[in-house]
Amino acid sequence: MNFDSSSSTSSDEIYDSMLLDFIEENRQQQVIEDAVTYVINTDVEEQEVRGSRREKMSRWIVLRDREEAHDRLVTDYFSDHPLYGDEKFRHATMRLGASGIQKCTAAMRMLAYGCPADQIDEYLKLGASTARECLIHYVDGVIREFSTEYLRKPNAEDLVRLLKQGEERGFPGMMGSIDCMHWEWKNCPAGWKGMYQGRSKRATVILEVVVSWDLWIWHAFFGTPGTCNDINVLQRSPVFDDILNGRAPQVNFTMNGNTYNQGYYLTHGIYPKWETFISAITSP
Incomplete structure (x- = not known):
């Protein structure tokens, strides 16, 4: 039997081309499978890590007696007889408060000149809230001192x-x-x-x-x-x-x-x- 050499060469080329295509398809398929496997394994590992963290966090919970802390805070500062009252706070600062003449002057400036409370700080170095408190105490003092004689109906x-x-x-x-x-x-x-x-x-x-x-x-x-x-x-x-x-x-x-x-x-x-x-x- 005689074979044509040209036809044999053509068949070999076709076979080689088909083989290469098959190998390339298998390689691409393998790459895809490897990528999917990697993603799945990575996601599983992350879930395991998160689960492990949650387990660790649940184990770190510290029981705090907040009710006792609240009662202690009220007893020390906000009760009728606090442990740390005004006298101890003033003693802790080691500084004297505003003098009586400063307070009276602040009240008189607000009464006589209509000065706003925050303006008192410029000269007398008293905050606005302190100046208003001085005014209230001054007026209350005037009422206590003179109400029995002045600003009342004649008896x-x-x-x-x-x-x-x-x-x-x-x-x-x-x-x-x-x-x-x-x-x-x-x-x-x-x-x-x-x-x-x-x-x-x-x-x-x-x-x-x-x-x-x-x-x-x-x-x-x-x-x-x-x-x-x-x-x-x-x-x-x-x-x-x-x-x-x-x-x-x-x-x-x-x-x-x-x-x-x-x-x-x-x-x-x-x-x-x-x-x-x-x-x-x-x-x-």
Whole structure:
């Protein structure tokens, strides 16, 4: 049998090409299988590591007695008789607090000049919260010291004294003089100036008082906007509440042959023509 050499060579080439293609396909398939195996094994290892960490973390839990810590904190600092009170804290700092004159000056600057609390720190070196506390203590001290004598309604003894003083000065039945004055509000907020700015073109707050000849003030009504006048203030004032409610003291005096059973106040011309108001003498 005779074989053609050219055909044999062609067949070998075809076989070799098919063999190479088969080998290449197997190699690619193996690479894919190896990659899938690697990914699966890596994911399994990571899950095992995470599981091991969770097991370790669960073993590290520390039991803390938080309830006991809370009770101890309250007992030491927030109870009625704390272990570490104000005295121990002040002793621990080894520094004196603000002096009495500093505190009083801070309160007076806020009262007299209307200084904001945070401005006190510039000169007196007191924080805003401390300055406000000083003001509160100062006002409470003034009330405790002077409330028994000033800024209260006259009692029976006071009324006798006031009527005697008035009669000695030519005004029998007079219980005092009533008038209003304007206090300038230097630090009035800009949005409120229209309400508190009167004829003086400055923001003011009105004070209404009833006072005796020796400057004993027994009625004070403060806070009315400066755009009001004495009549507007009188309409808001509680000065005649006792009269309207029938609690006014009985005052009996005789003048020009007429007997009266109600006291009166000296005023100036703007006040209405009421029986309880008598205009002061212009040139006594």
